[in-house]
Amino acid sequence: MESERNLAHGLGEVRRLASALEISDSVRDQACQLFRSAQNEDLLRGRSIEAIAAASVYGACRCNGLSRLVDDISEMARVAEPRVTNAYKTLNEELSLPAEPVSPSMFVPRLASNLECPDEIRQRARTLAEQAEERGVTTGVYPAGFAAACLYKAGREQGRWLTQSEAADVANASKATVWTHRDTLEEQVA
Numbered sequence: 193m194e195s196e197r198n199l200a201h202g203l204g205e206v207r208r209l210a211s212a213l214e215i216s217d218s219v220r221d222q223a224c225q226l227f228r229s230a231q232n233e234d235l236l237r238g239r240s241i242e243a244i245a246a247a248s249v250y251g252a253c254r255c256n257g258l259s260r261l262v263d264d265i266s267e268m269a270r271v272a273e274p275r276v277t278n279a280y281k282t283l284n285e286e287l288s289l290p291a292e293p294v295s296p297s298m299f300v301p302r303l304a305s306n307l308e309c310p311d312e313i314r315q316r317a318r319t320l321a322e323q324a325e326e327r328g329v330t331t332g333v334y335p336a337g338f339a340a341a342c343l344y345k346a347g348r349e350q351g352r353w354l355t356q357s358e359a360a361d362v363a364n365a366s367k368a369t370v371w372t373h374r375d376t377l378e379e380q381v382a
Contacts, residue, residue: 195231198236199228199231201241202227202245203227203228204245206224206245206248207243209249209268209269210249213249213260213268214342215252215263219256222255223248223249223251224248224250226283226289227244227245227338230247230248230287231323233286233287235286240271241249242269242270243278244279244283246268246271246276247265247276247279247282247283248279248283250262250265251289254289255290259301259336261364262277263364281301294335296324296325296330296336296338296339297325298335299335299338299339300314300321300334300339301314303336303359303363304317304343306362307358307359308342309346309347309352310350310352312350312352314343314346316346316349317342317343317346318342320342320345321338321339323376324338324376324381327379327381333373334363336363336364336365337360337363337370339363340359340360340369340370340373341359341369341371341372341373341377342374342377343359343372344359356370
């Protein structure tokens, strides 16, 4: 039956993505359940199995407070980012996902690791991000871009000349985003 083939293909894709992204078994199992729910609610119609599988992984990450970028998952899934974003929005609306809002401080450790930043820069950047969050400065911002600005500012304070380009690239943000958020940090957090 076609629905059984689709389910097998989708669950296989969820498992492949979870493994490639080194996601825990419990989050992987939640992503599999999301895919099953999407199929049961007929949400695959008009969308690719791969996009729904990627959206299921992203949704499970969001529900568990894991900082993953949509483009990291879409790249691994070999599906265009807008298709994954659209599928995730559909899952979120139709299945009422308990997705946690993603904050900049959640992205700092991963971005710092990707940039191979020393611990003191990572810790300072996390402190900057948390202070900005407490002051309400991060509402409505792209959290990875703001986290990149925190790392950029922390690096500059420590005399490590992390460039705007390096910070922007690792967060999939523009240099202007990093610059603008750095200005906000200078003015509102210090």
